[in-house]
Amino acid sequence: MSWQNHWRIQIGTLVFLWLGCVGLSGAQTPDWQWRNLTPTSGTQPDARRNGAAIYDSQGKRVIIFGGGGNTGDLNDTWAFDPATSTWTKLATTGTPPSTRHGFDAVYDATGHQLVIYNGQGAGLFNDTWTLNLTTLQWRDVSPANDALRPKRRYGSAGVFDPVSRSLVSFAGFTSEAGRFQDTQSFGLANNSWTDWTPAGTKPQVRCLLTGAYDKTNRRFIIYGGQRSGPLGDLWSFDLATRTWENLSNATTPSARYFTTSFVDAAGNFIFFGGQTNSGNSAELWAYNLSARAWNQLNASNGPSARNGAVSAYDEASNRWFVFGGTGNGNLNDIWELARQRQPVEVATVSAASYARERIAPESIVALFGANLASGAQAAATNPxxxxLQNVSVRVKDSAGMERTASLFYVSPGQINFLVPAGTANGTATINVYDGATLIGTGTQTIAALAPGIFTANGDGRGAPGAILFRVFEDFSHTTEVLLEFDTASNRWVSKLIDLGKEKEEVYLVLYGTGWRFNSGLNTATATIGGVTTPVSYAGAQGGLFGLDQINMLIPRALISRGEVEVALTIGGIALNPVRIRVK
Structure with a gap:
């Protein structure tokens, strides 16, 4: 009896068991570098201090509004495109907020809008406004009854809480009641205020402070400010439990007010500049929210000493934009603070066999290095x-063509990716990027064939990633699982394979990568337990990206042999040997 063997078996997401997706831990130790983005020509905003800025993640731009200018308070709106380093004055519609400085501003991604609250201009304000960043229309969304708003003030700090979809504001100053220590929430779902001030521990009254949102822990972080002199304490407000915690420790930066801040992707609260008892500062400090320790960052060639600058954080690329402020007069320069580091060396191997000699186009490979990502993430989309994790991989081949690779998995120590189709043979450069920053680089040989078999334990040996295909005398057939878990060795092993009745045929279907471009079955050889057996199919599996398949008959001469080695060659290249067990 003969069975024609060009069938392909769908194996679903089990392939990820064989990709070796081990998320290695590793602390990010970023260096930071300033870059001056101030245009040398074109229209630009007037110099100003104590305005506000947000990052529009949909429009990929910085939005600034208002502030105190050289001729008085402002209420203009500008957009800065970091990709081209150009400013555009936005032609907003509707009545804008009154000219002002010292107000809160946050970005609501759901509504794609800028939200501002309070400030000082012709007087002190307690109004709330939104600017639709699609239509550029201003709306006054303040409660009509003044008694339903917090007291008028300026010099508070505010963040956006995406869970409650609210602007959360703390403290500030008013001529009516001095300085505050209240915590207020403006819900955008119903445009109403709720007093979130807890009864217990809270920061002392203050104004002119800075605040930032800690996304990982859903906290509002506040630092410094003024109360009859500058302050230097650090607090967190838990937006879920609505409780304050003092994060201050014995070693702190000089007390200051009118500084600006953000929380980076690694969980550091970072601030720049501010007014100290010694004058304006150009210092850059980071407080690690996990280690609870301050560290002064030595980023070179940065902005001049100043206070009253505004800033906006681009979470996707982990970069921070700082604009304006006042030093020796008001300023209108714009700067980028981004993580910089020397790219680490990376090594690329077959994700199946871990062979280092070569990789093939459209094959699945594993790349290893240090601090490649801030966390682990597996692909969940098709294509x-x-x-993933803001990380990408680009392969530049021997012909000079660079292509972006598709990703299966990213972690701090390992990336699994698909070698792009069309990658030319020869030496290729493989680069890893975090956003636009090169963080890893290495070279690897590209060849038409780089065959390797996936193994159940993800180490390139032992039990293979495989199934059995059993054909009965009447040509009916079944698919069987090959693997079982051995608790004694804590490893996956091959089940004992029963070859059945004399006229049954049992085929071993192995999965791997790197052989789909073989020149034909005549280049494929196989032995099982030293017994030669024909290969009936060797090509793409057809259902999963980069996965290849090879089918072979298990000879009945192996009955009662127990554990035997499966050895294959394709195109003269030996694959990693694997082992099965025959009853």
Whole structure:
């Protein structure tokens, strides 16, 4: 009896068991570098201090509004495109907020809008406004009854809480009641205020402070400010429990007010500048929210000493934009603070066999290095993504063509990706990027064939990633699982394979990568337990990206042999040997 063997078996997401997706831990130790983005020509905003800025993640731009200018308070709106370093004055519609400085501003991604609250201009304000960043229309969304708003003030700090979709504001100053220590929430779902001030421990009254949102822990972080002199304490407000915690420790930066801040992707609260008892500062400090320790950052060639600058954080690329402020007069320069580091060396191997000699186009490979990502993430879309955890991989081949790879998995120590189709043979450069920053680089040989078999334990040996295909005398057939878990060795092993009755045929279906471009079955050889057996199919599996398949008959001469080695060659290249067990 003969069975024609060009069938392909769908194996679903089990392939990820064989990809070796081990998320290695590793602390990010970023260096930071300033870059001056101030245009040398074109229209630009007037110099100013104590305005406000947000980052519009949909429009990929910085939005600034208002502030104190050289001829008085302002209420203009500008957009800065970091990709081209150009400013555009936005032609907003509707009545804008009154000219002002010292107000809160946050970005509501759901509504794609800028939200501002309070400030000082012709007087002190307690109004709330939104600017639709699609239509550029201003709306006054303040409660009509003044008694339903917090007291008028300026010099508070505010963040956006995406869970409650609210602007959360703390403290500030008013001529009516001096300085505050209240915590207020403006819900955008119903445009109403709720007093979130807890009864217990809270920061002392203050104004002119800075605040930032800690996304990882859903906290509002506040620092410094003024109360009859500058302050230097650090607090967190838990937006879920609505409780304050003092994070201050014995070693702190000089007390200051009118500084600006953000929380980076690694969980550091970072501030720049401010007014101290010694004058304006150009210092950059980071407080690690996990280690609870301050560290002064030595980023070179940065902005001049100043206070009253405004800033906006681009979470996707982990970069921070700082604009304006006042030093020796008001300023209108714009700067980028981004993580910089020397790219680490990376090594690329077959994700199946871990062989280092070569990789093939459209094959699945594993790349190893240090601090490649801030966390672990597996692909969950079809087609595969080209970015995970803000990380991408680009392959530049021997012909000089660079292509972006599709990703299976990203972690701090390992990336699994698909070698792009069309990658030319020869030496290729493989680069890893975090956003636009090169963080890893290495070279690897590209060849038409780089065959390797996936193994159940993800180490390139032992029990294979495989199934059995059993064909009965009447040509009916079944698919069987090959693997079982051995608790004694804590490893996956091959089940004992029963070859059945004399006229049954049992085929071993192995999965791997790197052989789909073989020149034909005549280049494929196989032995099982030293017994030669024909290969009936060797090509793409057809259902999963980069996965290849090879089918072979298990000879009945192996009955009662127990554990035997499966040895294959394709195109003269030996594959990693694997082992099965025959009853």
């Amino acid at each position: 595969l993504p080209t970015t």
